[in-house]
Amino acid sequence: MISQATEDYIKIIYKMKGNGTVTTNSIAKALNVTSASVTNMLKRLAEMRLLKYTSYKGVKLTKAGEKIALEVIRHHRLIELYLSEIMGYTWDEVHDEAERLEHHISEQFEEKIFNMLGSPEFDPHGAPIPSKNGDIPKNEISPLTDCAPGDYVRIERVSDADPEMLRYLSEIGLVLMVEIKILSKEPFNGPLTVNVGGTERMIWDEVAKNIYVAPVLSNDKVEA
Amino acid sequence: MISQATEDYIKIIYKMKGNGTVTTNSIAKALNVTSASVTNMLKRLAEMRLLKYTSYKGVKLTKAGEKIALEVIRHHRLIELYLSEIMGYTWDEVHDEAERLEHHISEQFEEKIFNMLGSPEFDPHGAPIPSKNGDIPKNEISPLTDCAPGDYVRIERVSDADPEMLRYLSEIGLVLMVEIKILSKEPFNGPLTVNVGGTERMIWDEVAKNIYVAPVLSNDKVEA
DNA sequence: ATTAATTTTTAGGCAAGGCTAAAAAATAAT
């Protein structure tokens, strides 16, 4: 059996591979353990052939490691969606529960909830759910911070890192699939003003960073 | 946080307290570990004030220990019922899944499934679900092996220990709430013959041991 | 009352996964 700690290391390494080299320190920070602990674990994971580890140089998952990462992420996102769709959790409550359960459900459980949810492709925060064989549903999204005045976009994904932020976002109506129009944007990472369901809102960098959007095709637009 | 191992020890000790003194060996057998491991753990549990441990003499849970036991058992049985009622598991599939999940769900999760299930009192095998404050729903049941010819009884509980046995029982129609009439019983733990839904069945000791029944009041009887 | 058998505890080890403090390597600054 593969341990919870192992799964958490592998998962975080997988998630960090986007932003350049995955270093000892970055893993330590993400998992809230010391770098010494990370070095120790990386050696063991390399021993298990779940990743390739070059001292001082960083780390890269093997095929086997990536498979485990995708499996855990699939569990996590399916559970999040299940909690929210079937059990009535709010989107700020699902992450912590999923973070534990992802390591302890059976394949049968995974399959059952996958079917109950109608073969879903995205979790409650818009994150793609890897398929059983590791394919990741694609959708074209970009950071809200990249938008320009005049853009008309739909919220397609939010970061699930901070429950407080999620509560704030739903409070001000910034939930998935909501369409917003960018009214203005100040330079130097300054605040945006947007129109959300008829209300004008200011969204500053700290908040905007959490939101990803896709353009609304002009023929779908409903002028606000 | 209290570890999974701790919870499993406490739970098994609680369950064994019915049959006389709980000994090192009996715990070892039940948990499939060596007696040396048990001695070691008992010392730690005593240190944590979860039980009173007298060398060579056996063990008894404290109030704190009992509270943990009841909490874990409540989780286990609620999860079993949830899996069977809401997710379509069969009664032979629920135990293993519950055995892991019981240690990892939150109080919120517990509450949600409790409500979804309509404040249930018994699990899919007829075992009572301890209430939030530790009360255990009572029902008057006795072993099927204690029945005498002529008795008319209802199946109120089955042992969930062996999935194979559970599959066999449902195969021959011996599921919860089914009413059966005892036709004959051989001495020396010999087989019983019973009438189940019009069919005559032989139930020998190994099988009968798993079944607990309550008498059906004569005015409720439906002659078979 | 001894002796034999059984149960339980001790002693000593091991693997996983953490930690701190010190050493070494890599990077950045002068």
Place this chain on the structure above:
DNA sequence: ATTATTTTTTAGCCTTGCCTAAAAATTAAT
């Protein structure tokens, strides 16, 4: 090119839970 800073690794230690083998205590049989 040195020197200073940051990153990473080593070394040594700890706790949890498990193990085996040997010793001690208890219980059962003669």
